[in-house]
Amino acid sequence: MRSVDVATITKVVARLCEEANFYLEQSVHSAFQRAYEEEISPLGRDVLTQILANAAVAAEKRLPICQDTGIVLVLVELGQEVHVSGGSLYAAINQGVRDAYQKCYLRKSVVNDPIERTNTKDNTPAVIHCRIVDGDKMRISLMPKSAGSENVSTVKVLNPADGWEGIKKFVLETIDQAGPNPCPPLIVGIGMGGTMEKAALLAKEALFRPVGQKNPTETIAHLEDELLDAINKLGIGPMGRGGRITALAVHIEVFPTHMSSLLVAVNLLCCAARYKTAEI
Amino acid sequence: MHVKQVNIPLTDEAIADLRMGDHVALSGKLFTAGDAAHKKLVQYIGQGRQLPFSLVNQVFYYAVGTPPPPERIIGSAGPTTATRLDCYTPALLAQGLKGVVGKGYRSAEVAQAMRDHRAVYFGAVGGVAAILSQYVKHVRLAAFPELGAEAVYEYTVVDFPVVVINDIHGGDLHLEGRKVYAVTQD
Numbered sequence: 001m002r003s004v005d006v007a008t009i010t011k012v013v014a015r016l017c018e019e020a021n022f023y024l025e026q027s028v029h030s031a032f033q034r035a036y037e038e039e040i041s042p043l044g045r046d047v048l049t050q051i052l053a054n055a056a057v058a059a060e061k062r063l064p065i066c067q068d069t070g071i072v073l074v075l076v077e078l079g080q081e082v083h084v085s086g087g088s089l090y091a092a093i094n095q096g097v098r099d100a101y102q103k104c105y106l107r108k109s110v111v112n113d114p115i116e117r118t119n120t121k122d123n124t125p126a127v128i129h130c131r132i133v134d135g136d137k138m139r140i141s142l143m144p145k146s147a148g149s150e151n152v153s154t155v156k157v158l159n160p161a162d163g164w165e166g167i168k169k170f171v172l173e174t175i176d177q178a179g180p181n182p183c184p185p186l187i188v189g190i191g192m193g194g195t196m197e198k199a200a201l202l203a204k205e206a207l208f209r210p211v212g213q214k215n216p217t218e219t220i221a222h223l224e225d226e227l228l229d230a231i232n233k234l235g236i237g238p239m240g241r242g243g244r245i246t247a248l249a250v251h252i253e254v255f256p257t258h259m260s261s262l263l264v265a266v267n268l269l270c271c272a273a274r275y276k277t278a279e280i
Numbered sequence: 281m282h283v284k285q286v287n288i289p290l291t292d293e294a295i296a297d298l299r300m301g302d303h304v305a306l307s308g309k310l311f312t313a314g315d316a317a318h319k320k321l322v323q324y325i326g327q328g329r330q331l332p333f334s335l336v337n338q339v340f341y342y343a344v345g346t347p348p349p350p351e352r353i354i355g356s357a358g359p360t361t362a363t364r365l366d367c368y369t370p371a372l373l374a375q376g377l378k379g380v381v382g383k384g385y386r387s388a389e390v391a392q393a394m395r396d397h398r399a400v401y402f403g404a405v406g407g408v409a410a411i412l413s414q415y416v417k418h419v420r421l422a423a424f425p426e427l428g429a430e431a432v433y434e435y436t437v438v439d440f441p442v443v444v445i446n447d448i449h450g451g452d453l454h455l456e457g458r459k460v461y462a463v464t465q466d
């Protein structure tokens with residue numbers, strides 16, 4: 001057994017919150033530079049220029065990339081040989097969020113209850129998904145998730161007979177209807193298979209894959225390309241002002257499913273694509 | 281890139297001159313308003329109470345910024361989704377509001393109400409809140425301090441960069457722009 005103290009976890013979570021909000025992920029930054037080269041729409045290029053300039057200013061002045069500093073989403077992969085010592089894992093993660101959002105002047109956007117809606121004032125609780133894996137390491141992936149892009153994400157129960165064509169149609173409908181609202185250029189996370197919540201979680205996990213990295217299964221990687229091409233033909237463009245770059249990447253994750261089911265989830269990530277990962 | 285200089289309060293002539301897709305540099309005062317402030321303003325109107333500030337010829341900025349770090353007047357402050365505020369907008373237009381700065385779709389009903397009231401929808405880029413905050417030169421609490429970060433603040437801006445999304449002549453960049461760049465799919 002390897003022991004990991006909760007104080008270490010709190011510190012790592014606080015650091016990830018801070019870094020995610022101030023520094024655009026490198027693979028995303030490079031993707032925006034490529035997008036700028038490829039975009040043919042002048043209004044689209046203007047948006048991309050602002051996005052790149054903003055990344056530089058945010059990092060230099062330590063200002064949040066976007067004012068919606070999100071509800072914090074945390075994926076934990078906990079090695080089964082790890083013993084979390086000194087307190088509760090979930091409390092330690094929430095303390096890290098609390099510390100960072102206070103210390104770094106990040107916006108507190110979380111409300112206590114979906115109906116009552118009183119601000120919790122420290123941006124907790126985080127949404128935490130914990131998965132037990134082999135080994136003695138702990139991996140924490142964190143994303144300040146915006147409402148703008150979460151609010152237009154979708155889950156659908158398709159008929160297995162609908163197949164890939166049905167999935168493609170559903171994904172394109174999602175992005176077409178979302179239009180400018182999720183602040184494109186987007187990263188499109190897609191989860192296929194499993195059960196309803198499994199598909200949704202796969203779609204979320206897919207967003208963490210560095211832009212430019214394809215699904216290791218060749219057939220799926222091919223579908224990612226096909227879908228990215230179709231999305232960018234919609235013409236929505238940066239901020240929905242018209243253009244050829246509506247998405248930077250499509251990431252698909254799949255899981256076996258019931259012979260009678262075809263679950264699909266589409267989770268969108270806005271141009272303020274903020275996420276960080278650390279291993280303890 | 282040609283940029284039209286527009287001052288707030290807006291005039292009818294300035295509004296009439298704006299066309300979908302125009303780059304505009306806004307100077308003057310923007311009032312920030314998010315969901316909570318909108319709800320309160322519309323409640324005031326419903327109760328026939330006098331509003332804490334006049335909306336005549338003014339422009340709303342749909343934004344709730346991050347807390348200001350020490351030695352700065354604001355944190356990051358970019359636009360939020362206009363669609364969520366559609367249900368409140370017609371009542372505010374009736375009070376003389378002439379422009380809004382936000383991002384995302386307006387409903388067909390609100391787009392029509394804006395044309396009827398000769399008001400303009402300006403789009404600011406979402407996700408670039410750090411640079412947008414640099415155009416804000418002065419901040420004053422204008423109304424509803426009890427709403428904290430969601431209170432209405434008066435931002436004095438100079439050359440705040442926006443693009444016209446809905447003009448009063450029927451132009452809607454979110455609907456038209458994509459048609460120009462869409463590629464027919466098989």
Ligand code: SF4
Nearest residue numbers: 146148183270406407
């Ligand atoms: S959806 Fe837009 S406004 Fe919201 S966090 Fe993302 S970039 Fe910012």
